[in-house]
Amino acid sequence: MSQHLISLLLLVPLLAAFVVLFAPRQMVGFIRVFTVFAMLAEFGLSLGLLDGSYQTAAFQFPERHLLVPAYGITYSVGIDGISLWLVLLTTFITPLATYVSWTHIETKVKEYALSLLLLEAAMLGAFVSLDVFIFYVFWELMLVPMVLIIGIWGGAQRIYAAVKFFLFTMVGSVLMLVAILYLVAQYKAQTGHYSFELAELKLLLLPVHVQLWLFAAFALAFAIKVPMFPFHTWLPDAHVQAPTGGSVILAAVLLKLGTYGFLRFAMPLFPSGSHRMGPYIAGLAVTGIIYGAYCAWVQRDVKKLVAYSSVSHLGFVMLGIYSVTSQGLSGSILQMVNHGISTGALFLLVGVIYERRHTRNLDEFGGLAKVMPAYATVFVIVTMSSIGLPTTNGFVGEFMILAGAFMSDHLGANGPICAFFAATGVILAAVYMLHAVLKMFWGPITKPENEGLPDLTRREGIALLPLVLLIFYIGLFPGKMLGDMQASVDTFASEYTAKLAAGDQHPDARDILERKLVPAAALAPLGLPSGEKSARLDAPARTLPVQLVGGAQ
Amino acid sequence: MTAAAEGVFFLCAVLAVLSALGTVSLHSPIRAAMSLLTHILALSGLFLVLHAQLLAALQVLVYAGAVVVLFVFVIMMIGPAVPEPPVHRGFLIKVLSVGVMLLVTTVLMMSVLPVTLPTLSLGPCAPGAGAECAQFGGVAAFAQSLFMDALVPFELISVLLTVAIVGAIAVARGRTSEEAQVAEQKRNAADKALEERTLREKAMAAEVSAHGGH
Amino acid sequence: MQIEVGDYLALASIVFGIGAIGFLVRRNVLVQLMSIELMLNSVNLMLIAFNRYMPANHAGQLFAFFVIAVAAAEAAVGLAIVISLYRLRKTVHSDRADSLRH
């Protein structure tokens, strides 16, 4: 059973969705309970992933089934240090988000449960797939339930926000599709057979200017998703209009797919391209940090404030990724999980107050600490984690990212400069979060409606408790998580630098194939259909591979 | 080509062009029909010059006799003096289309004019050969090729004509009063439904374009 | 002066041009139908002219014969439509019949 754990992980939500599909619409109670239990079962199952051996960088629980042999599309899934914690974050956050949203989702409960289950399956699929085609399918599949959640159960301008969210991501991913197809075509040209496997495509060495364009396409798709500075305008609208549950999942998991995409696909496939775009992306990330913080400071809508804070936090993550140092990378992966927890908790808290006062305007609140002490305490704890106070999870991530950026060989001279400006982000984070806390909690009670507000209910308490515990646990004992990531992060960094070096020295064009850069041995064990495969590498290269690879005839 | 034939050719050609112009430019439809009639007769003259005697006859019989009469009949039914409202909508499109068609016709004419083919003599029918003389263009020769080479198209044409007849009757049959009422109501209902849908669409579009809480 | 096939063709193209312009310019549906008849006649003339100069077989005339038949059928149906249009919209002005818009 443990061998097919990942397929099982993908299957359970789909089965649950199947059951919910045929459950009668009136049995709302059953649907609510069943969905949450299905998700908890999924979480229990995903804990099984923890006992994979992550000391080596190899993919754990690998599964390979040829779907379309002619075009090398394989259902190839696996988990390594990088994707392990993101999968666990997904299976951890989704039940919480569902459990909380049952109080304010009254209409079309069945469809809501269905979309959430499908969303979870799609997200997990995207995290575990090692085949570019399968990844793209899950990447697109993920959009549909999210758009439904925002579009149907959202706020006043929900359709505008849903359409905007959909179009933004769609534009990016269509470009990525074109890049994928070109990449596979180049692979076919060079080795004679099609393959969408990430492991194989990684062996391909493309000329620098081609890598630049392909990387730009991938980077755009993921930058929109992250969201990075110029492409972030869909996030505040999507968050403001999404229901609490949807907003939590959107913040906690969907944004991480952008950064994960960089780590898993964009950078390993096109190291030279990513190296040349490195300084610009790092610059954009730092601008995102400061710009997001400033925007967040003047927002009057709490959800928009938290949305802009996400832009700022994910700027940190991108800076960490682009330092390509072991602590920068593991810091950014850790920060992805931390952001998921702290921003997820923040959205839950905003949902709590929204359910009571049906408004998110900061000026409406004041002196809540007197009326809702427990709520105030939790909010302050989560704020401290979001600011990055030591002993909370935020600090460890930010510290490692800043250390990584500061002493990174890849960022070179502008590493310390980026670290300097990113560190000011730490101050700005304190400014806008405490601004919100002051407006909401401290001070006298100005509005009569705030008088009789009930404090946290049992349901909300149960949802928030695990998050608060995790905030302190990761803050104090991050060793376990970092240990598991270490191997795959180091391999990522060394592979990236090695391939970068190989790509840069303009190896003598003529003997690319003589040196058999794409060793036949590496391809043989993958069990691809032998047939015309064996003949491909020794076919005499008619003209210089430069023409072959350089540009279309 | 005898001088007389050339004379007939020029006469018919001029007559054809003038009457064609007349059909197009005369305001009242009845006068246009009459100029169409003269055009068709001119053409049958030309056919005669081209030794297509059967077709000339057919032209007069079928075309002039049936089609133009049908036109006149319909014009009479509709009433000749239906005033054509001087609507100047789409003047630009008119100028554009006239310009384009003039260009096409001139290019066509200029390139076609210099084409020369050897004028072969047509085997004249021996004076005494009588009816079965297979003179080119005559009924026998034409019938020969019609019923030998083009039998299938001939049958298809008959099918076509019957379909045309049935179609014409179905379209133009008069409506009883209550049938007219029903059609009227259906049309009004359709119009109302159309208005409603456009209104809803407009509301949706307004909502989409209206931004989130800016 | 020998009459060449070119002259017939030129004549036919002129008549065709006039028919086309008539169809595009005139707003009266009946006149538009008549200009279509003009175009068809010009084609007939061209066919027969070519047949005359290549008298190996009667293909040209044969084709002209079928053109006439089709023209008749087309005129019949066209006029039927004109009658029903007139009955509905009390006009034969082609611009009035624009409810098939998008």
Next chain:
Amino acid sequence: MHDPKLLLGIVLFPLLGAIVNGLFGRNASRQTVHFVAVASVAMSFAIAVVMFRELLLQHAAGEEHVSLSYTAYQWFSLTLRGRPLGIPVRFVMDALSGVMTLVVTGIGLLIHIYSTGYMSEEPSYARFFSYLNLFTASMLILVLGSSLPVMFVGWEGVGVCSYLLIGFWFENGAYAAAGRKAFVANRIGDFGVLMGMFLLASASGSFEFADINHFAHEHAAVLTSALSLGPTGSPYLVISSVSLATVATLFLFLGCTGKSAQIPLFVWLPDAMAGPTPVSALIHAATMVTSGIYLVCRLSPVFVLAPHTMAVIAVTGAVTALVAASVGLVQNDIKKILAYSTVSQLGFMFAAVGCGAFAAGFMHVYTHAFFKACLFLGAGSVMHAVGAHGDADTRTLGGLRKFMPHTRWTFLVSCMAIAGFPFFSGFFSKDEILVGALASSEYFTFAPWLGPTIFGMLFVGATMTAFYMFRLYFRTFSGEYRGGPHHEHHGDEHGHHDDHAEHHDPHESPVAMTSALIVLGIGAIFAGYVWVGLAHFEPWVLWLEPVLGTTHIEPAHNLSYVAAGFGLTACLFGWGTAYAWYFKGSETPARLAASFPRVHALLMAKWRIDELYDATILAGSRMLGVVASKFDMYVVDGLLTDLTSNCLKLSSYLFTRVQNGLVHAYGAVMAVGLLAVGAFFVVPHARPAVVGKPDGLTVSFEASRGLAYEYRWDFDGDGKYDTEWDFSPGAKHTFTKAELQRGYVAVLEGAGYGARAEHLRLSPGDKRELCEQDLGPSWQSADDSTLPIIAADGTGIVVQPNGARVRRVRKDGQDGQAQAPSAKVHVGRGEHVTIGDARLSVTGLVRPRLLVRNAFGLSRTRLLKLMLPEVEERVHAAVVSQLDPLGKLGKEGAGQ
């Protein structure tokens, strides 16, 4: 020998206390709450004493570096220049942190006892004590932390606790805002500490204090040389003008100013008086504010290497002392005066540390903790007695000596201590600081005048300190009781009459409070003796010696007497004026204030620094925020979404205009379509192509087919058409040698990966230099300047290598023999030669031409450029088209 695990206990007990009180305090009784709180701090104090005794034993046993350390667990790990660097949660108590722990736990305990009395009627009693315990725990982590990150945990922990405690009475919006202001100011400081931490780690390769100090001793040169970041071999950022130590210490000092309230970031301390008085005593007098000094002392070996930063520290300290003291002169509220006196005393400490007298600075921290805590608690008991809520205005007080003897005497003792009366603790530490200032002139080689100026400023500061302290004392305790605070500003006080009912005389504070006061008072007197070693203690300087860095300057012996003299005069002068003006009560202060109204107003308004900050930094960044959000809404959002959607709407609108239901419109469109199709057929197309691979010189061509097309070819390029009009598109021709002679082309295939073949067109006689980028890295000419030159002669290309490696490649592609670098090489047609990584081959150039004519008589020609032997299909679009409607051209058909 006690197990060092107890070090963890010091930190854990207050932490547990905080958690217990935090979770279960609300419904527990007051006794249990303060028992838990006080017990936990007492426990950690006890352990601290035991541990300190251990250190003393080690010292007695002649240990050079006394220290106890305990590693709890591995927090997380980084890789620094390839080597994994773990960051353990490790607590170390050595001489320096030992003293600090004693101070924190000792004074903390007293303040906890004091606040059981002071906060007795406070409704959220448990919350206060849990915060206080949490603060003590974080302070202990800060002090005992063995590495910069662990210290940073404590550093920000105290920041958060001060935020919570200042804003303790959060119902009052102003207090909460003061809390936020404190936290943000601290956060700016933390930014400095972070950057300093990274700089030091990147240089020394570790975060541990011990390692950094060791590195500073061993490799001082690295730290003092130019700032260079990146791997040692190839640094990627080198700033020669400044040394790494200076930059790192400047950043760290920024952190200290944030935490210890020095010039740029001191604005939060006066507002922090909004918190309860015990908080002010513990945090804003004794412990937190001194953490800046602790950091500087802890990393003193590094600071010593950066004289420029030390100068900056000294000057900032001195200026802060002066400014704060000057403001203190005119303030009326007790806590405000004490706040400014704290800032001023901190200025003293930083001036001392800046001048290299780390021991003196640290001693002042030690003594200041005692008397300042005593003063604050005294002020607290005064307010408690008078019933003021944190704003006891000295103008309404007076004559309290009759009602509150204990508070009065302890307050007097502390005033004398802070003023520097001889044989009080303040005297000794201030004396040491003045000595340090004087001695620093040798240290500041680049500005020898700096030492004396700082001495002068400190002297003036000392006089002012003495003056305002005794002004405060006389106005509160001597003279007649002036009725206590009128509650007029309390709007919500219903009715005025009952105000007088409870207007009884102030009473002495309960025992819990006065006992703490007495202990602190005693400490204020005798704290100094430990230092000088009067009693059987041997002088503390030797004790701290191993830990602190030294500027290796032995102050001359007589300097201490000079300093003592000056200190004494400052104290007496200040006391005298205060005594004259306030004890006797005279109009001079009023007259003085009247004569300098603007100066008085300026001082009263605290040099308007708050307004300056609000106007510049706060308003500016808030404006930046507004601009950013507007920019985001209209430009980024507008550009990305609205612009594109509007374009789509516009284009769709245009297309719908065509479908307008008018028959003639559709007719027109059809007409245009007819025209286009017609044009396509009317205009002839000539697309010649080479069929298959030319073998040698015979090439077969194929022209594009078309309706009734006729073709003519001209192969030899002489302009005359060689073939007649013919309907078949194919043609075959064998080019002769003569035709090839006409043009030679050298085809240079660059070595660059992805570089395309380059065609250098050479007609016989001209020369061309090869470009470097194409020759690839393996080309090295003798003097790197002259590039190989190729020249065309009648039969081919002559290559002048200029030192480049030239190899002739034989026909079948095998490697030819290498040529001598200087010899000329002749390359004929079809031969290859490699220069460096590039490949040079020569091909003949032929330019056949095709003429096409169609049924309408229109014709078009197309030129084909062909290189033999390798056929390079390069169809040049030299289209010579004559769309000649009149078909004139077709007729003659003659060649142009």
